[in-house]
Amino acid sequence: MVAAVVSTTNCGSQGPLAVDVRDLTKRFKSGKSETLANDALSLQIKRGEVFGLLGPNGAGKTTLVLQVLGLLTPTSGSITVEGVDVVAHPEQVKTLAGYMPQTRLAMHNIEVERALYITGRLRGLADGVARKQAEELIEHLELGEHRRKFVSRLSGGLTRVAAFALALMGKPRLVVFDEPTNELDPVRRRVVWDTIRDLNRRRDVTCIVVTHNVLEAERVVERVAMVDHGRVVALGTPGELKARLGEEVRLEVVLKPEVAQHGRLEPARERLATLGTVVDLRPGHYAVFIHRHGVGGAVDALLRDMEGMLDDFRLAPPSLEDVYIHLAGQKLEG
Amino acid sequence: MALLGRYWLEFRYLFLVQILEQRGWLVGTILFTSIFPLMLVFGLGRIGIGQTAETLAYVITGSTVVSLTTVGITMLAQDLGNAKERGDFLYYASLPISKAVFLLALIASKLLIQLPGIAVSLIGGSLLYRFHLAPNPLLFLIIPLAAVSISGIGAALGMLSPNFQATNVLSQLILFIVMFASPVYIAASALPLPVQVFGLLLPPTYAADALRRAIAGVTDGRLALDLLVLFAWAVASLGGVTRGLKWRLK
Numbered sequence: 001m002v003a004a005v006v007s008t009t010n011c012g013s014q015g016p017l018a019v020d021v022r023d024l025t026k027r028f029k030s031g032k033s034e035t036l037a038n039d040a041l042s043l044q045i046k047r048g049e050v051f052g053l054l055g056p057n058g059a060g061k062t063t064l065v066l067q068v069l070g071l072l073t074p075t076s077g078s079i080t081v082e083g084v085d086v087v088a089h090p091e092q093v094k095t096l097a098g099y100m101p102q103t104r105l106a107m108h109n110i111e112v113e114r115a116l117y118i119t120g121r122l123r124g125l126a127d128g129v130a131r132k133q134a135e136e137l138i139e140h141l142e143l144g145e146h147r148r149k150f151v152s153r154l155s156g157g158l159t160r161v162a163a164f165a166l167a168l169m170g171k172p173r174l175v176v177f178d179e180p181t182n183e184l185d186p187v188r189r190r191v192v193w194d195t196i197r198d199l200n201r202r203r204d205v206t207c208i209v210v211t212h213n214v215l216e217a218e219r220v221v222e223r224v225a226m227v228d229h230g231r232v233v234a235l236g237t238p239g240e241l242k243a244r245l246g247e248e249v250r251l252e253v254v255l256k257p258e259v260a261q262h263g264r265l266e267p268a269r270e271r272l273a274t275l276g277t278v279v280d281l282r283p284g285h286y287a288v289f290i291h292r293h294g295v296g297g298a299v300d301a302l303l304r305d306m307e308g309m310l311d312d313f314r315l316a317p318p319s320l321e322d323v324y325i326h327l328a329g330q331k332l333e334g
Numbered sequence: 335m336a337l338l339g340r341y342w343l344e345f346r347y348l349f350l351v352q353i354l355e356q357r358g359w360l361v362g363t364i365l366f367t368s369i370f371p372l373m374l375v376f377g378l379g380r381i382g383i384g385q386t387a388e389t390l391a392y393v394i395t396g397s398t399v400v401s402l403t404t405v406g407i408t409m410l411a412q413d414l415g416n417a418k419e420r421g422d423f424l425y426y427a428s429l430p431i432s433k434a435v436f437l438l439a440l441i442a443s444k445l446l447i448q449l450p451g452i453a454v455s456l457i458g459g460s461l462l463y464r465f466h467l468a469p470n471p472l473l474f475l476i477i478p479l480a481a482v483s484i485s486g487i488g489a490a491l492g493m494l495s496p497n498f499q500a501t502n503v504l505s506q507l508i509l510f511i512v513m514f515a516s517p518v519y520i521a522a523s524a525l526p527l528p529v530q531v532f533g534l535l536l537p538p539t540y541a542a543d544a545l546r547r548a549i550a551g552v553t554d555g556r557l558a559l560d561l562l563v564l565f566a567w568a569v570a571s572l573g574g575v576t577r578g579l580k581w582r583l584k
Contacts, residue, residue: 071427094430106417106425109355118347122429166425 017080018174018206019045019068024077026063026230037063039230040077045223047082047173048204050196052221054214054324060230061210062102065176068208069097082173095124098172100163102179108152112143112162115151116169123170130169137165141191156183164192168199175199178210189213193220214321224320226327233327238320245318245326248289251276251298254312255284268309275301279325284311287325344435345442352443364450371397371455378519379463387465388521394459394467395545396519398452402477403512403538405444406484407491408505413440414492415501434572437489438482445481452477456549468551472561476548479564480541484512486571518542537567 026038037060045051053061066072068079070090079086081093107115113134120130138147141161146154151162160183167175177196181189197220199205211217217224218238226234226241234241259268260283269286272278275298276290290298295315302313356363378393379385385393417423426436460467487508495501515529516538522530533539544560547553 069428071424091430094428097428099424099428101421101424101428103421103424106420106422107351107355109357110351114354118351119429121347122344122431124430 016047017044018047018049018082019043019051019208020078020080021064021068022078024064024067024079025075026060026067026072027075037230038067038074038077041227041230041232043225043232043235045206045208047206048200049223050200050207050209050221052217052224053208053210053227054212054217054224054320055227059227061227062178063230064227065099065178065208065210068093069099069176070094071099096173098123098167098170098175100167100175100177100180102182105151105159105163105166109150111148112151112154112165113138113147115162116165119166120169123172125170133169134165137168140195141165142188157185157188160184161188161192164195168195172205174206174208176208176210179212180209181211181213181216189216193217196220214324215319218320226324228327234323241320241323242318245289245322247292248276248318248322249292249295250316250318250322251288251290251295251302252281252314252316253286253288253302253310255306255309256311257284259309260284264309268306271305272302287322289322289326341432341435344431345439348431348436348439349442352440353446356443356447360447363447367401367448367451368454369451371401371451372458374400375455375459376462379459385463390459390463390465391546391550392517392519392521392542394456394463394465395542395549397455397459398477398545399480399516399518399538399542400513401448401452401455402445402480402541403484403516403518404509405441405448405481405488406537407488407509407512409444410437410440410485410488411491411495411501411505412498413444414489415495415498415505418493419498432576434576437485437572437575441481441485442478445478449477460549467549470548470551470553472548472553472557473545475561476541476544476564479561479568480537480544482571483537483541483564483567484571486567486574487512489571489575512536512538516542537564540564540567 021041021043024038024041025036028035028037039060041060041064043064053064055061063072067074068081068086070086070093073090074087082096084092084096086093105115110118116134116137117130120133121127125133138144141164143158143161143165146158151159154162160180164177164180167177180192180196184192193216196207196209200207209217209221221238223235223237224241225232234244253272255265255268259265265284269278272286272288276288276294279287279289281287288298299315302310374397375393378396379390417426456467459465488505491505491508492501495504515525515533516536517525517530517533518538522533522539525533540560540563544557544564547557547560
């Protein structure tokens with residue numbers, strides 16, 4: 001079980017801060033142009049918390065976690081991880097943190113089992129402990145039949161699972177997962193989310209999850225920061241953030257392909273806009289946010305005026321994804 | 335002691351990773367790196383008529399110095415540049431490991447592959463030209479020192495170049511400049527004075543001199559000076575990498 005695999009650090013979720021980011025600014029210069037990746041961003045994450053970082057591509061999420069891990073130097077601001085000043089002592093934080101990056105694995109012609117063992121040794125585990133932990137992770141993440149395969153020969157999904165396992169090797173007190181469930185099938189996605197939850201509940205490891213997969217993350221994360229243009233635009237528990245939508249309900253509408261083929265998308269969208277706030281998910285696929293008292297009338301109008309155009313529609317209570325869509329104003333991937 | 339133990343552990347596993355990564359083409363690489371220096375020794379030994387023992391010493395050790403300098407500059411820069419391009423640095427940068435040890439492990443793995451070629455060119459060259467090769471244990475010190483002494487340049491190129499193409503071009507260019515200014519195949523006295531002076535700043539000058547003295551069985555003050563300069567360069571390279579270079583992430 002993962003419980004035996006990861007850190008034995010025992011801290012309450014109401015305890016001191018694991019991560020304290022204050023007025024963090026990061027600028028990238030390339031020739032004469034300059035990109036502001038993080039803009040005076042502040043964030044506090046409690047020890048033992050599962051914290052979600054959501055936001056569109058290029059919002060500054062990965063830049064933020066790279067700085068938290070001591071892998072990028074901030075332009076200004078301060079970062080403390082478990083009491084360690086990351087800006088002054090970036091090497092120290094590496095003994096405390098595990099990281100699952102989005103990039104492909106650094107090891108290529110090395111077997112999965114050996115890659116895990118070596119990573120454990122380099123993270124300071126004794127020989128026997130590293131072997132045991134690698135074995136437990138292989139079993140828990142169902143990598144048994146792939147243990148002797150070279151990392152470079154794994155499928156995209158299995159490579160992500162191997163990267164997930166590598167991040168857990170050692171005794172991390174903080175683990176950062178960057179898009180942990182990308183490319184995974186539903187069964188492995190569930191295993192990954194269960195493992196993250198397990199890490200938190202049973203071992204109080206602080207977890208930062210950077211993801212686009214808002215619907216899945218919602219079941220696991222305790223608090224969420226939504227990042228856009230390098231700033232935190234919303235912060236709170238999923239419940240608190242969903243409360244921002246107040247009395248609104250999401251009506252998701254999918255139009256038939258022929259509507260687009262006949263150039264009737266725009267009139268259809270205009271009709272939907274009379275029912276509520278329309279957000280484009282993709283061409284012919286919309287989320288309409290309507291007041292809950294107006295649901296009956298909206299559905300009636302939809303069926304009356306657009307029945308021939310409808311491929312599918314569904315009503316759902318507000319989700320974290322809806323908050324995300326409202327705030328970021330961007331369509332989600334997946 | 336605990337720190338040394340930790341560094342030794344890091345070195346073992348990082349070296350193992352590098353060797354394992356090259357498993358697929360290890361035999362081919364060793365064959366290539368063995369045949370090429372021998373051909374160089376064979377070809378250069380036949381230029382002109384009536385080679386003296388002194389010029390043959392330049393030819394026989396020259397290939398070894400070229401191999402070592404290529405490891406320290408071009409191979410190291412390209413390996414690091416490639417790793418940076420692929421995003422591999424993220425993994426190593428996130429580990430609590432020493433950058434200097436990482437660099438040493440990388441150089442050691444490259445050196446291990448070059449060793450057969452070095453042995454072939456030294457032994458093959460001496461047999462080919464009936465040159466008496468004095469067995470000298472100092473070779474085991476000179477060879478790694480020479481590779482590490484110039485690694486700072488290769489590491490800086492690999493880690494700081496904006497992209498792999500730049501790494502490739504710059505490493506070749508710098509290798510050419512370094513080799514041109516170092517009296518590796520020809521005596522320093524045959525080079526123009528400004529080049530001689532510039533050559534005095536470069537580690538291959540001392541590596542070549544140390545090798546020539548070592549295979550001739552000469553253990554004198556000049557050899558000690560060569561080793562001292564190589565050692566200083568090696569310390570400067572590793573220190574520079576540790577202090578000055580950051581894991582530059584793409």
